[in-house]
Amino acid sequence: MLVLGIETSCDETAAAVVRDGRTILSSIISSQIRLHRPYGGVVPELASREHLEKIEQVVSTALSEASISLEEVDAIAVTQGPGLVGALLVGVSYAKALSFGLNIPLIGVNHIEGHVFSVVFDNPKIVFPTLALIVSGGHTNIFFVPESGRYRLVSRTRDDAAGEAFDKVAKMLGLGYPGGPIIERIAQDGDAKAVRFTKAKISDGRPDLSFSGLKTAVAKYMKENAIDPVGGGHATQELCDLAASFQASVVDALVSTLERLALELTPRSLIVAGGVACNLKLQDESRKMADSLGIPVYFPSKHLSTDNAAMIAAAGYFHLSSGRVSDENITADVTLRLQNDGITEPTGAGKRPRYRV
Structure with a gap:
C-alpha cells in the first residue's frame, strides 16, 4: 500500500511516499531556515506563505522520485496538529482536496506521534512497551x-x-x-x-x-x-x-x-x-x-529527526491498517494531543475549538 505523507506544521514543507509503513520511496523536504534566519526564529505568516508557494512542487517531486503517479496513491496522511495554524491549514487543505478528488482515504496525524514513528525505518522492530x-x-x-x-x-x-x-x-x-x-x-x-x-x-x-x-x-x-x-x-x-x-x-x-x-x-x-x-x-x-x-x-536517522513527511505517512499507514481514517470534517488543530492512557484522539471533528477549512 502506498501512502502519500504531507507535513506543514512549522517551517518545513515536506512530502513523502511510503510503502506499507516501512519503506521510503521518496522523502522531499523544503526547508525555510534561510527565510527565518534574519528574525532569529520562525515567523508564522512568512511560513504559511512559503508553504502555499512550495507545497504543489514538493508533492510533485515526491511522486516523481517515487516513480509513481498520483492515481497510484492508496491513501493520504497529513499533519493535523499541533503546530502553527496557518502552516497546518495549508497542508490539511491540500490533502483534503487530493483525497476528495482521488476518492481515497485521508488520515489526520498527530505531529508528535509522527516523531514516534520516525524510528521505524532504520531500526529493528520496536520492542514494547x-x-x-x-x-x-x-x-x-x-x-x-x-x-x-x-x-x-x-x-x-x-x-x-x-x-x-x-x-x-x-x-x-x-x-x-x-x-x-x-x-x-x-x-x-x-x-x-x-x-x-x-x-x-x-x-x-x-x-x-x-x-x-x-x-x-x-x-x-x-x-x-x-x-x-x-x-x-x-x-x-x-x-x-x-x-x-x-x-x-x-x-x-x-x-x-x-x-x-x-x-x-x-x-x-x-x-x-x-x-x-x-x-x-x-x-x-x-x-x-x-x-x-x-x-x-x-x-531516527538524521534526515528523519527534523520534521518530515515519511514519519507522517508511517503513522498514517498504522491508523489506516487499524481501520481509523478521517472524515470530511477534519480540521487543523493546534491543540491536538496524544491521549493519556488511550489511543490517539479521533482525527475528525471534536469538542475543542478547531480551525476549519
Missing part, C-alpha cells in the same frame, strides 16, 4: 507506549521546549539560527564542566522538565562575567565553554528524567526522537543510560 522522549523546538514530552498507537504522557516541559532553549541561548551568544547545531558545533571546543548550572527542581515532585531557568542562568552568567556575544568574529573560549556547559545541562536533564521513568515503568526499549535527537551528546548519553539498563534505544 517503550518509553519515548520526543524533544524538538516545539515539544519536549516523554510518553509511555505500551503498544503501537497507545500513549500515556508521563513527563513534559513546564515552560520552554529543549530545542527552543537551544535557539534562545544561541541568540544570546550571538550564534544565529537555528541554535541547536551551532551550539553543538562550538561546544566541541569547550569544557562542559567550566560552568555549573543548577538543575531545575519541580516543586510537586513530578518527573517534569524546565529549561526557562537555565536560559536565565546563561544570561546572568554572561552579564556577571562581562561576556560579549560572538558578533562578527569567532567564538571565544569562554563562549565555547559556556555553550558546552549549557548543552551538558540540557542533556543531563533529559537523560536523567528518562532514566528515572525507565526505572519506574520498566520499559523494554527507549525511543529518542525529534529535532534535538540529532544532538550527538544526547545520543551518546542516552546510549550509555540504555546500556546500563540493558535495553535498546532507538533514534
Whole structure:
C-alpha cells in the first residue's frame, strides 16, 4: 500500500511516499531556515506563505522520485496538529482536496506521534512497551507506549521546549539560527564542566522538565562575567565553554528524567526522537543510560529527526491498517494531543475549538 505523507506544521514543507509503513520511496523536504534566519526564529505568516508557494512542487517531486503517479496513491496522511495554524491549514487543505478528488482515504496525524514513528525505518522492530522522549523546538514530552498507537504522557516541559532553549541561548551568544547545531558545533571546543548550572527542581515532585531557568542562568552568567556575544568574529573560549556547559545541562536533564521513568515503568526499549535527537551528546548519553539498563534505544536517522513527511505517512499507514481514517470534517488543530492512557484522539471533528477549512 502506498501512502502519500504531507507535513506543514512549522517551517518545513515536506512530502513523502511510503510503502506499507516501512519503506521510503521518496522523502522531499523544503526547508525555510534561510527565510527565518534574519528574525532569529520562525515567523508564522512568512511560513504559511512559503508553504502555499512550495507545497504543489514538493508533492510533485515526491511522486516523481517515487516513480509513481498520483492515481497510484492508496491513501493520504497529513499533519493535523499541533503546530502553527496557518502552516497546518495549508497542508490539511491540500490533502483534503487530493483525497476528495482521488476518492481515497485521508488520515489526520498527530505531529508528535509522527516523531514516534520516525524510528521505524532504520531500526529493528520496536520492542514494547517503550518509553519515548520526543524533544524538538516545539515539544519536549516523554510518553509511555505500551503498544503501537497507545500513549500515556508521563513527563513534559513546564515552560520552554529543549530545542527552543537551544535557539534562545544561541541568540544570546550571538550564534544565529537555528541554535541547536551551532551550539553543538562550538561546544566541541569547550569544557562542559567550566560552568555549573543548577538543575531545575519541580516543586510537586513530578518527573517534569524546565529549561526557562537555565536560559536565565546563561544570561546572568554572561552579564556577571562581562561576556560579549560572538558578533562578527569567532567564538571565544569562554563562549565555547559556556555553550558546552549549557548543552551538558540540557542533556543531563533529559537523560536523567528518562532514566528515572525507565526505572519506574520498566520499559523494554527507549525511543529518542525529534529535532534535538540529532544532538550527538544526547545520543551518546542516552546510549550509555540504555546500556546500563540493558535495553535498546532507538533514534531516527538524521534526515528523519527534523520534521518530515515519511514519519507522517508511517503513522498514517498504522491508523489506516487499524481501520481509523478521517472524515470530511477534519480540521487543523493546534491543540491536538496524544491521549493519556488511550489511543490517539479521533482525527475528525471534536469538542475543542478547531480551525476549519
